[in-house]
Amino acid sequence: MTISPCLYIVPTPIGNLSDITLRAIEVLKSVDCIAAEDTRHSGILLQHLDVKVPMLALHDHNEQQRAGVLIQRIQQGQSIALISDAGTPLISDPGYHLVKACRDAGVKVVPLPGPCAAITALSAAGLPTDRFVFEGFLPAKEKGKDDRLQALADETRTMVFYESPRRVIDTLTAMLQVFGERQIVIARELTKTFETLHSLPLSEMLVWLQEDDNRTRGEFVLMLAGKPDNSDELPAEVLRTLTLLMSDLPLKKAAALTAEIYGVKKNALYAWGLEKQNSER
Known part of the structure; x- marks a missing residue:
């Protein structure tokens, strides 16, 4: 395929290695360099795909410093692919500073469609998807988390969060305190052997998760029903x-x-x- 000097945003599988597009493979094999969140982690995927393109690390701690160097390489005629550990770059992953810097410098950015845990989970959740809000990861500290949830107390759209296994119980407990009883759908280990999608009221979900330690393993997508829209109620x-x-x-x-x-x-x-x-x- 013909590759032009630009930054390619390339989604990678969130679990099942077969979930990568033919175009993504072609781009990864054709660019001059691949900027990866974790080169060791991505190296496994690239080896599986027989991609032998050089990699460099681009993560939260060095992104702003390396953006200028990468832009300079593109301006000199090179093509670069940006990938994260899993899913679509920038969606709760590094890449924002690089993409913004590219656009500010007039460097072309080409996005490829592909895997995204939030969209994959939403498509099977059974909650309203005509309108939703993606919140990513909540703050780790209790006050920050409570403040963010309080700000969402009147949100009528379906809310989508990412959460780690070690914090999921605390997060659901905080949600119950702020939102009261709401329907929640959890998705974990998406596209993997032990993929789970489960829907319950918040209080029941807490009990269900704590009944078996295996149920709190893996990265989570949490989808919470929005506040009922009572706009048609008469004052x-x-x-x-x-x-x-x-x-x-x-x-x-x-x-x-x-x-x-x-x-x-x-x-x-x-x-x-x-x-x-x-x-x-």
């Missing part, structure tokens, strides 16, 4: 006015007047009034 003040008007006027007229006063939907008021009348008979 108490509106219902009080409708109730007063209903005592002297036909329901249809009372609903129309209340709707005009408060700017709410007449049909919703009429339905509520009708239900109230039927319950009082």
